[in-house]
Amino acid sequence: MMMAMSENGSLRRGRPGYDQQGILEVAIAAFNQYGYDATSMGVLADRLGLSKSAIYHHFASKDEILERALDDALSALEGVLGESGATQGRAADRLEAVLAGAVHVLVEKLPSVTLLLRVRGNTEVERRALARRRAFDRAVTSLVEEAQAEGSLRSDIDPSVVARLAFGMINSIVEWYRPGGKEDADRLAGDVIAIALDGLRMPTSNRVDELLG
Amino acid sequence: MMMAMSENGSLRRGRPGYDQQGILEVAIAAFNQYGYDATSMGVLADRLGLSKSAIYHHFASKDEILERALDDALSALEGVLGESGATQGRAADRLEAVLAGAVHVLVEKLPSVTLLLRVRGNTEVERRALARRRAFDRAVTSLVEEAQAEGSLRSDIDPSVVARLAFGMINSIVEWYRPGGKEDADRLAGDVIAIALDGLRMPTSNRVDELLG
DNA sequence: GGCATTACTAACCGATCGTTCAGTTAGTAT
DNA sequence: ATACTAACTGAACGATCGGTTAGTAATGCC
Structure with missing residues (x-):
């Protein structure tokens, strides 16, 4: 039960119950479990322990719930592109910062x-969410291109690939990934980045062979 | 329009129109575009240019269409595990064969x-399809474990990860990926395997540093 | 207590859902 | 022409869908 609090922590006026954020979180969980399309407002109401129509006090439509949730995710990902690690320095370092940032957002x-x-x-x-996603992908691809041009990233493979x-x-x-599982978040980020970057860097195998003659 | 043919190429008896495979292919395309849950039998009927009830001549239910489609995919993936490249030789080579086979199936x-x-x-x-998928994943994880035990795969990261x-x-x-796009299938498989394996192998960077002193 | 605020309800709506049923249609074989 | 085979149809069904409406309920403030 989400007890709505005012910003300074005191109890707010009005009937106790869910607030918008509380509804949103339960909705996201249901959408992820069953899929958005297969999650009816009835199923959602059951999960909340409310009637279907109570949901409409908080959100105008099922679509609006989805829009809020997607905006949350997209804003965080787009925020990674604006961080100083992603905007300054060599392209390869920026790419690494973006990948690490993305893992943290995830x-x-x-x-x-x-x-x-x-x-x-x-x-x-x-469709609007997908368009924002594509814009994010294009920004990452540009970073890959730059890093390839710098020579620090393998260039045998197309940057968009x-x-x-x-x-x-x-x-x-x-x-x-499940929070609280075997891998904690930092370890996971480290693992993912290790594999990704090792797969992306200029191969060093040839260098070893060269040195060994 | 899928003209049903008998096995020797002559026209079969019965009214011309779709056969089961023809319905299945259109259904899979619609399921992939809209999602299974959001694809109504009405939408599917529109795509086929048929009435909704015509579909039930070919398949008993929407579920049965899905089951057939998923079985097709799963059987192919499971088939990769049974190929000779995946069953004989060093674990790392078997893993590579499985990864390459999986890309080809995809x-x-x-x-x-x-x-x-x-x-x-x-x-x-x-749920049955997901169970088969999990069994496939477990087989791959076992291969990773073996390859790590052989010393040819990085062991700093948990095999299931x-x-x-x-x-x-x-x-x-x-x-x-879109067939007929920039990347042909063999090139794509090569690229994917290159990145994956470079990311998975024992890192050689340390080796370079070591040789340079 | 009354008011404002905020959360919730049951009944209802028109539309759509997957499926069934009793037929019709279009071809081949005899 | 008739029988068989296989594909297709419109109407109907019970259920569920997202959403609306006119309320009720529970809190804090004055």
């Missing part, structure tokens, strides 16, 4: 990012 | 594997 906002990564495109809300595969790996976290 | 059966990778688990059909990240990358193909 872990910290696992429910809403999970929902984002499963969006289909059936509604206008979904590199970006997609790297994010394919990172995004797979939402399918199996 | 590319060759892109529609049905795409559908498989998006299964939620809302129905018994879906390694397997998941590698397949996360490989499975991401379904979200962006």
Whole structure:
């Protein structure tokens, strides 16, 4: 039961119960479990312990719930692109900062990012979210291109393929990572970045062979 | 329009129109575009240019369509585990064969594997498919463990995480690979395996530093 | 106590859902 | 022409869908 608090921690006026954020969190969990399309407002109401119509006091529509959730995830990911580690320095370092930042966003906002990564495109809300995702992907691809031009990233593979595969790996976290599991968030980020960057860097095998003659 | 042919190529008896396979292919495409849950039998009927009830001549239920599609994908993936490259030799080589085989299955059966990778688990059909997927994942994880024990694969990362990240990358193909695009299938498989294996092998960077003193 | 605020309800709506049923249609074989 | 085979149809069904409406309920403030 989400007891709505005012910003200074005192109890707010009005009937106790869920607030918008409380509804949103339960909705995201249900959407992730059953899929957005297969989650009816009835199922959601059951999960909340409310009537269906009570939900409409908080959100105008099912679509609006989705839009709020997706915006949360997208804003966090877009925020990674604006951080100082992603805007200054060599392209390879910036790329590493973006990948690490993305992993942290995935872990910290696992429910809403999970929902984002499963969006289909059936509604206008979904299509707008997909457009924002594509813009993010393009920014990452540009970074890969720059790092390849610097010579610090393998250039035998098309930059858009590199970006997609790297994010394919990172995004797979939402399918199996569970907070409190065997891997803590920092260890996970370290592991993911290690594999991704080792796969992306200029291969050093030739260098070893060269040195050994 | 799928003209049903008998096995020797002559026209079969009965009214011309779709056969089961023809319905299945259109259904998979619709399921992948809109999501299984958001694809109504009405939408599917529109795509087929038939009435809704015509579909039930070919399949007993929407579920049965899904089951057939998922079985197609799963059988192909499971087949990779039974190939000689995956059953003989060093573990690292077997793992590489499995990864390459999986990429080829993804590319060759892109529609049905795409559908498989998006299964939620809302129905018994879906849950059975997920169980088969988990068994596949376990087999791959075992291979990673063996390869780590051989010393040819990095062992700084938990084998189940390694397997998941590698397949996360490989499975991401379904979200962006398009036959006839920039990357042909063999090139793609090569690129994916290069990044995955470079990310998975024992790091050679230390070796370079060591040789340089 | 009355008011404002905020959360919640049951009944209802029109539309759509997956499926069934009793037929019709279009081809081949005899 | 008739029988068989296989594909297809419109109407109907019970259930569920997202959403609306006119209320009720529970709190804090004055």
